Amino acid sequence: MTRKFDHFAFLSRSREDPDVFPLKVRRSEFREIYKPYSQEEAADQAERCLDCGNPYCEWKCPVHNYIPNWLKLAGEGRILEAAELCHETNSLPEVCGRICPQDRLCEQACTLETGFGAVTIGAIERYIVDEAFKQGWRPDLSHVRTRPWSVGIVGAGPAGLACADVLTRNGVSVTVYDRYPEIGGLLSFGIPDFKLELSVMRRRREVLEGAGVHFRLNCEIGTDIQAHELEHMHDALFFGIGTYQPVxxxxxxxxxxxxxxxxxxxxxxxxxxxxxxxxxxxxxxxxxxxxxxxxxxxxxxxxxxxxxxxxxxxxxxxxxxxxxxxxxxxxxxxxxxxxxxxxxxxxxxxxxxxxxxxxxxxxxxxxxxxxxxxxxxxxxxxxxxxxxxxxxxxxxxxGYRPSPPSWLETIGIATDESGLVRMDDHLPGQTSNPAIFAAGDMVRGSDLVVTAIADAREAAQSIIQYLEVKEPQLRRA
Ligand SMILES: Cc1cc2nc3c(=O)[nH]c(=O)nc-3n(C[C@H](O)[C@H](O)[C@H](O)COP(=O)(O)OP(=O)(O)OC[C@H]3O[C@@H](n4cnc5c(N)ncnc54)[C@H](O)[C@@H]3O)c2cc1C
Ligand code: SF4
Structure with missing residues (x-):
């Protein structure tokens, strides 16, 4: 049911984070420590947003989420529309809502942070997407025009998944390869369940597979399939294989x-x-x-x-x-x-x-x-x-240093002296091999989930641009 948005709620309502489980439970269990907001709590907190004309929170968020817009929808109880909007800029909003360091990003930039307490942006983002999934929301791809291209993505971490999401929404056929049995990269194998439960990534896998993404898990490139073979299997490649060499x-x-x-x-x-x-x-x-x-x-x-x-x-x-x-x-x-x-x-x-x-x-x-x-x-x-x-x-x-496998060079991907993948000047995310793109920790060095997503989404757009120009040649081959 739609409720009327109260624009002065910040004066009467203080910031309330979602409840956490009691310490005794938290100290012994590997499950997320925050309880979910109720619909009422989420709407009450979303209404605290001032809807600033020039929202700093959007600017500070690396994927530039339309934060005040989806807060308003959440405040009015229009959850499916809010989820749709969240996905316009972010491929894994339920993950970012849980584990972005909001206190250094969007919430730090919230106008209410000084004196009132920032809007609980991350917790509401998580609420919107969890609730929308519960209500059966799935991306609507019925309008998508199928393109005749196939892209191979190596790494099912946030970078690989974000690239797969954008390409699929643009009608490109995608296969994601990962050496592990589950998708998520460090989200599943690194970040513990008390911050992000594995079930969140399993649900996202269902959503991506439902949208047409094909996963080949337990498949290590360089061992099970050689990188140069992969080049012949797809029209373009994307790499998001992270950094795993401990300092x-x-x-x-x-x-x-x-x-x-x-x-x-x-x-x-x-x-x-x-x-x-x-x-x-x-x-x-x-x-x-x-x-x-x-x-x-x-x-x-x-x-x-x-x-x-x-x-x-x-x-x-x-x-x-x-x-x-x-x-x-x-x-x-x-x-x-x-x-x-x-x-x-x-x-x-x-x-x-x-x-x-x-x-x-x-x-x-x-x-x-x-x-x-x-x-x-x-x-x-x-x-x-x-x-x-x-x-x-x-x-x-x-922390971790770049760990580029030696075979990267053999397919023409250059790295700098520290081992980070070097970007070509041409398209964002394009490596020194024009048909191969990369993003995430292997390009930036160990950083954040949301920056890996932001860069990979941009790289996906570059892949589309590259394939559009290349298409006549691909057809002839
Ligand atoms: C312990 C820990 C906690 C963290 N906590 C946070 C946090 O709270 N918030 C936050 O924003 N960031 C956090 N980070 C950082 C964040 O996890 C990374 O920045 C992010 O996961 C990078 O994404 P990626 O896709 O580039 O790489 P990854 O997540 O590392 O994914 C790379 C994927 O590539 C696969 N792969 C590698 N080589 C091959 C191969 N040859 N063939 C097939 N597959 C391959 C790997 O199996 C993996 O699935 C944390 C990092 C660590 C280590
Ligand atoms: S939680 Fe992360 S992705 Fe979400 S608005 Fe804040 S910075 Fe952006």
Whole structure:
């Protein structure tokens, strides 16, 4: 039922995030911590939007969602129209609503952020799409004109899925290849279920397959199919294969053991929970251990919160700058703190301490922040502040570097000195091989889901432009 939008609701109603499950439940369960909004709650919060003439939130959102427009529709209870509008700019709005760092993006830019509390944009985006799916919404492709082209997409992460979505909506036939048994990339194998449940990606797979996307899973390019073979199977290719090389640390004592690799730990947990049988990712159970995680980004927060749920004896996060300088979302840090993670800020790891080859502690020194010419404060060691923190399992979560497979070169995709795929100057997303496009972490370096989606959607438009020009030649071949 349509309700009338109250334009002055921001004066009478404060920001209310969706309820979270009680701490006791959250600390033990691998399921999303936020309960869904009711229809009434979502409409009440959506009505707080001021509908600014020049909305900063839209500008700060990397996919430039039509935020005030779909908030208004949600406020009026017109959920199917709101979902349709969400999908005009975003291929995975239910995912972004859950895991975008809104406090650094759209909500940070909301006019109400200062003094009133930003509109809960992410939670409403999630509500709109979840509710629309419940009501049976599916993309309407009845008007789409079929094109005679076939595109191969390597990687079913957010970049690959966004490219597949845009191409399918433009009538292009798409096959997505991924080495894993589920779609989602890091959304399924990396980001834990307490932020994003696997069922969300399984539902999206159904929607994409319903729209005509063909998935070939458990299929590794370079092993099961060679890249040059793939070139002959399609009119154009898109790559979104991410970055998977961990940034390595070098500390005295590392060779004696006690180190748990971050992504293996997270993937092993998903593999175990869903019995997926992905080789090379055993379940690493840290129950009863004194877990220490080094780093301050999303991966570090996911590791500490996973260790809490596995019932570690203690969980501590060591970060060399202060809380304000942490690279991840402040919201995730605050969840970790509430769930029982201790933080040692301004602390630089020095060496690992072992007794009889068993890790027992980490030696650290305290730091102070000093100005640097990079614009970001630099940590400087404070002499005489050394101390040992107890630790029996140590996780390094310093981020990921590009990991381009060697066969990229053989199909003419050039990378720069750091290993990132180099973009050709011609069309957005076009690599040095004009028939091959790329986006996501393998082009930008480790970044965000929403930026991978934004770049891949643009690359998909470039593929269409490329094929339109190329079509007469394709017909002759
Ligand atoms: C632990 C962790 C937590 C994160 N949390 C957040 C968060 O809360 N919010 C946020 O916005 N971002 C987060 N990120 C970052 C985000 O997940 C990435 O930026 C995003 O997933 C990049 O998308 P992508 O499609 O480029 O790559 P990926 O998601 O890495 O997908 C790449 C896909 O390619 C497949 N692939 C690779 N090689 C091959 C091959 N040879 N053949 C076939 N398939 C192949 C992989 O199996 C994978 O499915 C997090 C990252 C990590 C590691
Ligand atoms: S996609 Fe992300 S940044 Fe954009 S409106 Fe949604 S939550 Fe905000």
């Amino acid at each position: 390595e640390a070098s500390l005295p004592g590392m060779e004696k053991g006690g180190i748990v690799p971050a992504l293996e730990f997270l993937i092993g947990q998903t593999n175990h929970m869903y019995q997926l049988d992905i080789p090379g990712f055993p379940h690493i159970n840290l129950a009863g251990e004194h877990v220490m995680v080094l780093g301050g980004g999303d991966t570090a927060m996911d590791c500490v919160r996973t260790a809490i749920r596995q019932k570690a004896a203690s969980v501590q996060c060591v970060y060399r700058r202060n809380r304000e300088n942490m690279p991840g979302s402040p919201r995730e840090v605050s969840h970790a703190m509430k769930e029982g993670v201790k933080f040692e800020f301004n602390a630089q790891p020095l060496s690992l301490i072992h007794q009889n080859r068993k890790l027992t502690g980490l030696e650290i020194a305290k730091t102070r922040l000093v100005a640097s010419n990079t614009g970001r404060a630099r940590p400087e060691l404070i002499e005489g502040s050394e101390q040992v923190l107890p630790a029996t399992a140590l996780i390094f979560a310093f």
